[in-house]
Amino acid sequence: MKISIQWLRDFLDLPEAPRAVGERLTLAGLAVDGVARAGSDTVLELDVTANRGDCLSHIGVARELSAIYDVDIRSPEAAAAEGSAAMDDVFAIAIEDAGLCRRYCGRYISGVRVGPSPEWLVRRLEAVGIRSVNNVADATNYVLMELGHPLHAFDADTLDGSRIVVRRAAAGETLRTIDGDERRLDDTTLVIADARRAVALAGIMGGLDTEISDRTTNVLLESAWFDPVSVRKTAKRIRLGTEASYRFERGADVAMAATALERAAGLIIELAGGVALRGVIDVYPAPIEPDRIALRRGRIAEHLGAAVPDAEVERVFRRLGFEPRVSADGWTVRTPSHRHDIAREEDLIEEIARHHGYERFPATLPVWSGQGRQLPSHAGETHVRDTLAGLGYTETCSIAFGNRDTQAAFAPGVEPVEIRNPLSEDAPILRTSLVPSVLGSIQWNLNRGLRDVALYEIAKVYPTSGEKRRLVMAATGAADAPRIHQSTVETDFFRLKGEVEALLSRFDLVLAESTDALPPYLHPGRSVRLGAVASVGELHAEWESRFKFRQKICVAEIDIEHVLERGLRAIATAPIPKYPAVRRDLSLLVARRTPYRDVVEAVHRAGIAELTDVFPFDRLERGPFSASFYSLAVTLVFQSGERTLTDSEVQGFAERVLAELRKIGIELRS
Amino acid sequence: MAGIDDLRQIGERFDGEKARAADRSSLEELHARYLSRKSGLLTLEMQRLRELPADQRPAFGKLANRLKQRIESELAEREAALAGEERSAREETEALDVSLPGSRPRIGHRHPITLARRAIEDIFLAMGYTVEDGPEVETTYNNFDALNIGPEHPSRDESDTFYISDDIVLRTQTSPVQIRTMERQPPPIRIICPGRVFRRDELDATHSPMFHQIEGLVVDEGISFGDLKGTLDLLHRQFFGERTRTRLRPSYFPFTEPSAEVDVSCEFCESRGCRVCKHTGWIEMMGAGMVHPAVYDCVGYDTARYSGFAFGLGIDRYAMLKYGIDDIPLLFQNDMRFLSQF
Structure with missing residues (x-):
């Protein structure tokens, strides 16, 4: 909304320069986004909130300023010279739908000469962004900008039957509006009609056939009050927003309808000549009564944190057009007809707060006892994020929408949540897998010349069964920063598997490994499941080529929701062993089809309580042994909490382990 | 001898x-x-x-x-x-050529939104707030109706809000967690709810269809507008620096009364006026206000006994201002040249 400073000065004396006026308005709730020179005038650009339709006019802004500066307002002259012939002898107005049109006032002006507007009027309208049309239309627009009330001028001679009927459109009825578009109407649309047809979309735009033209001599001037919801729905349905609909949607001032009519009629006669027929037709079947709201004095201080003097309370209300009447514990306040946003005591308190000044209330802190808590998952999540940072993974954040086909490939069988009105048909669902996003991020970086990238994201996926948090990790290239001192290690399956194991090791989880039901986007021979919570692997060749990756990509997907629900294991320390551990290395020949997991399980089947660790340290695929075997060197670590183990005891343990290994066909390598 | x-x-x-x-x-x-x-x-x-x-x-x-x-x-x-x-x-x-660089392990970087979220959470935790969580796919009732946002409110348009069905939306704000919390427990309430929200805007330099908010809600006996001012003043001094000043100016939200837009003093120009603050010396940071009694009516709180304040801040915006990020897509492109600066 553009507001002209010169125009404001018609209504009140401004004691400060325009920029300062703008700042005052901003601090009273009418945000001034810009202050610009326009010839000899200055124009304020106001961002008026949706509840303050009353400030979409110069009088409305002047009213706020009269409270800000505590100065009087001069009302504009609103009177039209009348002739002797009575209007209701030549014209009739009827409201058929009084729910959607609460008031309709009409004036008949005869003998006008339509022509260009004088320079001062053209400039004023231009300053607030309105193009001059002709003196009659300009008069209605001038009053719109001045008083905030939309008006419409018909060429009275084009109105069939010399009558106006406010009614709902008939199904299939059409109307060509002033902008030239043929509008198809239905029975939710409120129209202004003459005896025969619709001649205007109520509160939105007039019809082309009945608009003011060079030939117009008689004018029927409309000033009405239309239901905000109805205007909004119609404007939205036909995709037509106008200065008029903008104001009716926010609630026009029903009392202003009559004043604006007189102001505009007077202006038309001044600019275009002619004379108003005697009398106004004012159809207002059920006058809207102002609200009376109780305001308790004590409530002001309670709500705002400091009391406001009674005189200040009353001053603010009077300046804004409210009528406060003193009551036992405060006031009963009558709200003005231009304020549709005032319904409760709190609304009145806000008026006091705004005009007394938000800055005048003390800044305090609430006083309370008790303590705050983080989310239950917080400790675990912090551990995950810290560990990932330590492992060299950088956190990403991706938009949560996904492509239907891609998501289905990465989360097969998962029903996605579909967005009814997506921004793009290419991404109409909420993600069911984070993997495509992180692969996209890897691709973005590789395409920009990077080679070594490790990324993660913790975010929700949204199957129809309910949203859940997931963790995705993806890494490619060197696992560490390049260095001249030693060669770098490339990220591979085992690196990522180890990182995931390390990441999850502090959580209260059992991570049984399995190669069943592996995700289809992973290399079937280079992927593994860790318990029910994680799958780790190298990217499948098909997706490697679809994403045009020319280097190995490793991906892990983790059900972090479950991991965090399980939580970190409680720490219960064990004493540091007093007796030394003994290591025994075994060099084994293992059948090629036997995975390492079987070897470890066999070792544990020996049931040796003193066995504290077992790990592989060498594996040879070929050597001086049969091609159907591989050689595997493992270290067994034995330790007793009670004594130093003897050589013969350890030898005995090793024998028992070997006996178990032999059962699955594993022999010592001679 | x-x-x-x-x-x-x-x-x-x-x-x-x-x-x-x-x-x-x-x-x-x-x-x-x-x-x-x-x-x-x-x-x-x-x-x-x-x-x-x-x-x-x-x-x-x-x-x-x-x-x-x-x-x-x-x-x-x-x-x-x-x-x-x-x-x-x-x-x-x-002897080595010690001027050669050290073998630096690769250390990962946290996303700026996570950094800002954690910093803000910590400030409120220290003030005794509890962190709450809520779903991103939310009922239309919790996202709008219960927050006094009527059926005709423009923010409910399909051009502004992502709909799953008439009754289910992608939450446009973290405020529905207020409703969930108040429906679950009686006052006193002092919570913050960080989370992801969605609005139907194309991704460009100043908009994103997805961003992050932290909602704050305090409901107790004797909570005043002054308490809201003091709380936000403390937040901004701790997050942006002790010299930062906070200004509340009247605004309108259906679920608060009085409502305020909250500005912080522009540290780029020390409030003298620059491009960042659009030459006003102030930067708009969030919306806040005293909880509207209609919201208490929805959750069955006694409006005569309790009062409270609420605020909703955009984490992305706080991160952008604190770290000098001027382009929203940077937050979601996941470019290492950007992320490695954190």
């Missing part, structure tokens, strides 16, 4: 051999040759003390002991010198 001459000869012989000893092993040999307990030349000579006439013994003994001390100390001295030489030789061969 055969004994004393012998001692003198031993001493002279030692001097000659010591001069030739070039390393620590020859020093050890020398030590053995002269001082070994069984066969050292001086040891053996000293054993001859008993063979000497009594009157010569004191002089011989004195001389022999002096020689022994001299040999020991000179050997020790020589050894220390040699050890020093060896050490410097080794240090020289081991």
Whole structure:
């Protein structure tokens, strides 16, 4: 909304320069986004909130300023010279739908000469962004900008039957509006009609056939009050927003309808000549009564944190057009007809707060006892994020929408949540897998010349069964920063598997490994499941080529929701062993089809309580042994909490382990 | 005085051999040759003390002991010198070009939104707030109706809100967590709810269809607008720096009354006016206000007894201002050249 400073000065004396006026308005709730020179005038650009339709006019802004500066307002002259012939002898107005049109006032002006507007009027309208049309239309627009009330001028001679009927459109009825578009109407649309047809979309735009033209001599001037919801729905349905609909949607001032009519009629006669027929037709079947709201004095201080003097309370209300009447514990306040946003005591308190000044209330802190808590998952999540940072993974954040086909490939069988009105048909669902996003991020970086990238994201996926948090990790290239001192290690399956194991090791989880039901986007021979919570692997060749990756990509997907629900294991320390551990290395020949997991399980089947660790340290695929075997060197670590183990005891343990290994066909390598 | 001459000869012989000893092993040999307990030349000579006439013994003994001390100390001295030489030789061969860079392990970076979220959470936790969570796919009732956002409110348009169905939306704000919390428990309430929200805007320099908010809600007896001011003032001084000032100016939200837009003083120009603050000296940061009684009506709180405040801040915006990020897509492109700066 553009507001002209010169125009404001018609209504009140401004004691400060325009920029300062703008700042005052901003601090009273009418945000001034810009202050610009326009010839000899200055124009304020106001961002008026949706509840303050009353400030979409110069009088409305002047009213706020009269409270800000505590100065009087001069009302504009609103009177039209009348002739002797009575209007209701030549014209009739009827409201058929009084729910959607609460008031309709009409004036008949005869003998006008339509022509260009004088320079001062053209400039004023231009300053607030309105193009001059002709003196009659300009008069209605001038009053719109001045008083905030939309008006419409018909060429009275084009109105069939010399009558106006406010009614709902008939199904299939059409109307060509002033902008030239043929509008198809239905029975939710409120129209202004003459005896025969619709001649205007109520509160939105007039019809082309009945608009003011060079030939117009008689004018029927409309000033009405239309239901905000109805205007909004119609404007939205036909995709037509106008200065008029903008104001009716926010609630026009029903009392202003009559004043604006007189102001505009007077202006038309001044600019275009002619004379108003005697009398106004004012159809207002059920006058809207102002609200009376109780305001308790004590409530002001309670709500705002400091009391406001009674005189200040009353001053603010009077300046804004409210009528406060003193009551036992405060006031009963009558709200003005231009304020549709005032319904409760709190609304009145806000008026006091705004005009007394938000800055005048003390800044305090609430006083309370008790303590705050983080989310239950917080400790675990912090551990995950810290560990990932330590492992060299950088956190990403991706938009949560996904492509239907891609998501289905990465989360097969998962029903996605579909967005009814997506921004793009290419991404109409909420993600069911984070993997495509992180692969996209890897691709973005590789395409920009990077080679070594490790990324993660913790975010929700949204199957129809309910949203859940997931963790995705993806890494490619060197696992560490390049260095001249030693060669770098490339990220591979085992690196990522180890990182995931390390990441999850502090959580209260059992991570049984399995190669069943592996995700289809992973290399079937280079992927593994860790318990029910994680799958780790190298990217499948098909997706490697679809994403045009020319280097190995490793991906892990983790059900972090479950991991965090399980939580970190409680720490219960064990004493540091007093007796030394003994290591025994075994060099084994293992059948090629036997995975390492079987070897470890066999070792544990020996049931040796003193066995504290077992790990592989060498594996040879070929050597001086049969091609159907591989050689595997493992270290067994034995330790007793009670004594130093003897050589013969350890030898005995090793024998028992070997006996178990032999059962699955594993022999010592001679 | 055969004994004393012998001692003198031993001493002279030692001097000659010591001069030739070039390393620590020859020093050890020398030590053995002269001082070994069984066969050292001086040891053996000293054993001859008993063979000497009594009157010569004191002089011989004195001389022999002096020689022994001299040999020991000179050997020790020589050894220390040699050890020093060896050490410097080794240090020289081991010397590195220490100006080469260290082998830096790769350390990951946190996303700026996470950094800002954690910082804000910590400020409120220290004030005694509890962190709450809620779903991103939310009912239309919790997202709009219960927050006094009527069925005709423009923010409910399909052009502004993502709909799953008439009754389900992608939450447009974290405020529905207020409703969930108040429906679950009676006052006192003091919570913050961080989370992801969605609005139907194309991704560009200043908009995103997805962003992050932190909702704050305090409901108790005697909570005032002044408490809201003080709380936000503290937040901004801790997050942006002690010199930051906070300004509340009247605004409108359906679920608060009075409502406020909350600005912070522009630190880029020290409030003198610059491009960032659009030459106003202030930067708009969030919306806040006293909880509207209609919201209490929805959750069944006694409006006569309780009052409270609520605020909703955009984490992305806080991160952008704090870290000087001027383009929203940077937050979601996941470009390492950007992320590695955090």
